[in-house]
Amino acid sequence: MDKSYTPQNIEQKWYDTWENKEYFKASGQGDPYCILIPPPNVTGSLHMGHAFQHTIMDALTRYHRMKGDDTLWQCGTDHAGIATQMVVERLLNAEGKKRTDFSREEFIEKVWQWKETSGGTISQQMRRLGDSPDWAREAFTMDDDLSNAVQEVFIKLHQEGIIYRGKRLVNWDPKFQSAISDLEVENHDEKGSLWHFRYPLADGVKTADGKDHLIVATTRPETMLGDTAVAVHPEDERYKNLIGQFVILPLVNRKIPVVADDYVDREFGTGCVKITPAHDFNDYEVGKRHNLPLVNIMSPQAKILAQAEVFEFGGKPIENYDNQLPQKYAGLDRFDARKLIIEEFDSLGLLEKIDDHALKVPRGDRSGDVIEPLLTDQWYVAVESLAKPAIDAVKQGEIKFIPENWDKTYYHWMENIQDWCISRQLWWGHRIPAWYDDQGNVYVGRSESEVRQENNLDQSVSLKQDNDVLDTWFSSALWPFATMGWPEETPELEKFVPSSVLVTGFDIIFFWVARMIMMTMKFTGKVPFKEIYITGLIKDEHGNKMSKSKGNVLDPIDLIDGIDLNSLVAKRTSGMMNPKIAEQIEKRTRKQFADGIEAYGTDALRTTFCALASTSRDINFDLGRVEGYRNYCNKLWNAARYVLMNTEGEDCGKDNTDFELSIADRWIISKLQDAIVTFEKQIKEYRFDLATQTLYEFSRSDYCDWYLELSKPILYNDNYSAEQKRGTRHTLINVLETTMRLLHPMMPFITEEIWQRLKPMVNASSDSIMVASFPEFNESLRDQKAIDDLEWLQKLIVGVRNIRGELNVSPAKPVNVLLKNANENDRRCLQEYRGFLSALAKLESIDEVSEQAPPSATALAGEMEVLVPLAGLIDVAAEVGRLNKEIEKLEKENKRLSGKLGNANFVERAPAEVVAKEKEKLAQAEISLAKLKDQKNQLESL
Incomplete structure (x- = not known):
């Protein structure tokens, strides 16, 4: 073995070996064990959250593969509608071109070209992390077989009336000209204003205190053009006499009613609220309760219309409604119109006051534009019938959340579920399989020819396919069964649905997890997965969310490979890294390394993630932990070198015969059994933090710090027999080999490298550690007496070492030790293990004393006192x-x-x-x- 551990020298070598030998494929034998990867966006790259979850998934996959299960980690990527279209449009813009310069088909071809050349970044990064999915089964949500599944689901749900087209309020991104999901909306805390407007009462009606107007407050003055009511609380004494009366909507001069609704907060503002059902989600619900008209005043470009579009709830146009809007605003951007509206209110004496107001502004996560609640025609899934079985599956224990408290979040969302808008106004994605004739009739089918045939439409009937595509969450909701070959009846569909566990974050329980449960149960009759392990969110060391805007983003590949000073400076100046963090790293870098931050390697990073995987909702990532586990890798490497130097070419009792085990040998074998059984329990409970701690303490403390030192007196002292030396060599090799198999799921690379060196000495039949068997607990190998006696030995040695430390006595200087208050067991252990004590505690002598002891430094080992006489030991x-x-x-x-x-x-x-x-x-x-x-x-x- 090389003198020093250098991860770059081993990682690529072993990953290529594993992949080339197809070790990642399901074996076809044993109980099925399957994990589905949450498909990352094809546009993306691995961030710390991905790396964290992938480490957990891969550790589980490797563990179950070694346990002999028929193990499949299903991988793939999501086509990421808006994100991908935006990337390609930016590339075209850099060439001076626009999407609209191309036909739809030409643009889609451009996207596929980009995907083939640049869309595989995340797959390569997964390999760098040591991920072991079945790459031969790598799926993409726009692949033909997955697209076919999407089409089949849409058609079947439409036939049952579960998918329908309707006019409703959606999150509208004016920049992308598309509806977007709630997850794609970011609410930003911003400074704004609260404008208080006077709405004159109609027909001479006055308030209880004699005023001829109501005062309403709004943060979005431009939407007042679409007001259809003013709401007050039904028990508000100030306005009871006005319920059922009317106000004159300023600027538009239209009469709108005063309605009573519990939605109104009597304590906020004046207790009067303008209701604009076509431009506010809360107002939409109020309007629905009071059967108010929906007055849309805005175009998809977020500009004011010349004439409002007026509809009933359900989407039917209202023909005789006064839809005229002031022409001075027609065609103005919403924010330009806002300024003019405020000025006109002021000039009319209808502007009561303006207050500073902090508010949350919804912005598109990719466009950055202010999101507009807009009334549009969209496709929807009526989810109520799908939600009930999905709720019952969790309540009845078919699906289990871990930690289990997340089921409350799931129930809350599912029991208050709204119909799901599934259409997006994009070109990239699964195009909706619907066609329209000139009269607006809708036909759903697999192709235009099928639509014509099933509906007896000849070529004289003009048909045009819907331009919209499906929400990417729609296709990813089918992931558990579409990736297994549905709608065909495949062996994978039978074997791996339900999968064993889903590893994901709490932020997509509703957007993805719940929808997978609904869709999988609907189309397979089975739950998609048995357990859902919800991980915490990786934050920086101070508990702040990692984001480019905060400059505290860490790139997992940088931590694996290291980062040179030039790259560090570039990241700092570009805002990709917090300047203070970068400065600290740079100082340490310049001091310790000539070229940059030392490469921590994949194993150190993975072990850090496993050690942090607690039940906490937020997980603070400390760079110091990675450094610590890099040192741990060094320790394992040096331990392996020590073992090999003392066993290669020696008789190590390979056939498990003709050797004698010392108390130290029996102790470490016993501690190994304890580590195996504890680790297995913690893995089953998804306590990766405790499982990591168990193996870390065993391998680092018990094996490296104690057992290797205990082996030296036996190996290097002629007082021990050949059988005893053989027993220690046998134990050194076999415990280290077993430890490597224990550690492999978390630390795949270093364990493979070390295991390959040990393999010839332990009669291993497997070609690779990753397909070797996982260690099993053996009660017969556990020796409680050995554990108790070594605990006695450790206490005494630690006591002497502590005294040395307190007195600043060199570890190399032999000392005399006296034992006081010793019992029979103490005397027995002293007699049996005097050699170990003398060697590990560096003793000149060790004796029992019953009379008055000389002035001494004292430590306790149980009830026994450990005395180190001070005379002559130090310069007083x-x-x-x-x-x-x-x-x-x-x-x-x-x-x-x-x-x-x-x-x-x-x-x-x-x-x-x-x-x-x-x-x-x-x-x-x-x-x-x-x-x-x-x-x-x-x-x-x-």
Whole structure:
């Protein structure tokens, strides 16, 4: 093995080997185990959230593959309608061209060309992460077979009346000229205004206090052109006499009613609310309850119309409604119209006042444009009939959320579900299989020829296909069964539906998870997955969401490969990384590395993700953890080198015969059994953080720190027999090999590299660790006496080491040890393990003492006292001088902290957590001070 661990030297080599030998394919044997990847957008690249979830999925996949299950990790990407179209349009814009310069077919061809050349980024990054999906089954939501499934689902749901076309309010992106989903809307906290307008009462009616107008407040003055009512609370005494009366809508001069509705908050503003059902989602519901007309005043470009479009709920036009709008606003952008409307209200004396107002402004996550609630014709799924079985599946335990409290979120969304708008006004996506004749009649079918044949339409009837495409969430809702070959009856459909677990984030429980449950149950009669493991959200070390705008984004590939100083500076200056974080990294980089940040490697990053995978909703990512696990990889590497140097070419009891196990051998084998059973339990409970901790503590502390040291006296001392040496070599090899198999699901690369070196020495039949069997717990190998005796040994050794540390005595200097208050078990252990004690604690002598002991430093090992006589051990004067300096330093710190905490201004004004931290510092300083003074007193008594 190389002297040092260099991840770049092993990762690509082993991944290519695994992929070329097709180890990622399902075996066809054993119980089925399947995970579906949440398909990332084809436009994207792996961010920290992806890398985190992929690590969890791959760890589960590798674990179950090694357990002998018929394991499939189904991968693929989503065509990402708006995102992909936007990318290609930008590329065309850079060439001085627009989408509309091409026919639809020509533009779609451009998108496919881009996808073939640039759309595979995320697949390559998954490989860098060590992901082991079945690449031969990689799916794309626009593939022919998946497109066929989408079409079949649409047609069947339309035939049943579950899919319908209707005119309703949607999130409209004026830039993209398309409806978008709620998930694609970002609510930004922005400073705005609240305008208070006077609406004159009609027919001479007055308020209870004698006023001839009502005052309404709005943050969107331009929408007042579409008002169809003013609402008051039914129990508001100020306006009870006005319910059923009318106001004159200013500027438009149309009479609109005053209605009573519980939606109104009596305490907000004047308690009067303008109702604009065609331009506000809440108003839409109020309008529906009161059968108000829907008056649309805006074009899809968010410009004011010359004449309003007026409809009933349900989409039927209202013919005799006064739809005339003031012509001065016709064709104006909504925000330009806003300015003129405010000016006109002011000139008419109808502007009561303007207040500063903080509000949430909905913006398109990709366009950045202000989203407009707009009344448009769209396709919908009537989801109520689909939702009930999906709710029951969770309530009856067919599907289990982990952590289980997420089922409450699921129920809340599903029990308040609204019909789902599935159409998008784009060119890229699954085109809606519907055709229209000149009279507006709609025909749904697989093709125009099928539509004509089934509806007896000859060529004299002109047909035009719907221009819209389906929401990408519609196709991804079919992911669990469409990827398995549906609508064909395939072996995969039978075997892998339901899949075993879905690993995803809480933010798409409704948008994706719930819709997969509804669609899969509808079309297969089965649930899509048995368990849903909801992960937390990866945030930065301070708990802030990672975003480009905050500059705190970390690229997982940068952490794997390292990053040179030039790239670091570029990321900092472009805003991709927080300047303070970049500066800290850069300082450390310039100090430690000549060319840039050291490559942490995939295994260190994956182990960090697993260690962070707790049940917490938010997970703070600390770069220091990756560095720590990189050091852990080094430790495993060095441990393997030590083992190989002491076993290669030696008799290691390969056939499990003719060797004798020491207490240390039996102890580490027992601890290994404990680690196996604990790890398995924690993995089944999706506690990857605890599972990682279990293996980390076993491999790093028990095996590397303790057992390797315990092996040295046996291997290097002639007092031990050949059988004992053989037993220790056998244990070194076999426990390390088993540990590599335990660690492999989380750390695939380093474990494969080490395991391949050990393989010839353990009679392994597998070609790769990833297809080797996962370790099994063996009760017969667990020796409780060995565990108890080694615990005794460890306490005594740790006690001596602690004394050395407190007295600043070199670990290389032999010391004398006295044992006081020893019992029979202590005496037995002392007799049996004197050799281990002398070697690991570096002892000159160790004896029991019953009489008065000389002045000594003391530690406890159970009830037994461990004494290290001080005489002749240290330079007393020098040590007292050192302690005096430390005491003086701590006393100054105590005085500073006490003064700070005694300052009323600080205690009252500082944040509670800051005050608590200072108190903690003071308490720790006082403990340290007392300890140093005690050490000094002991020394001065000599």
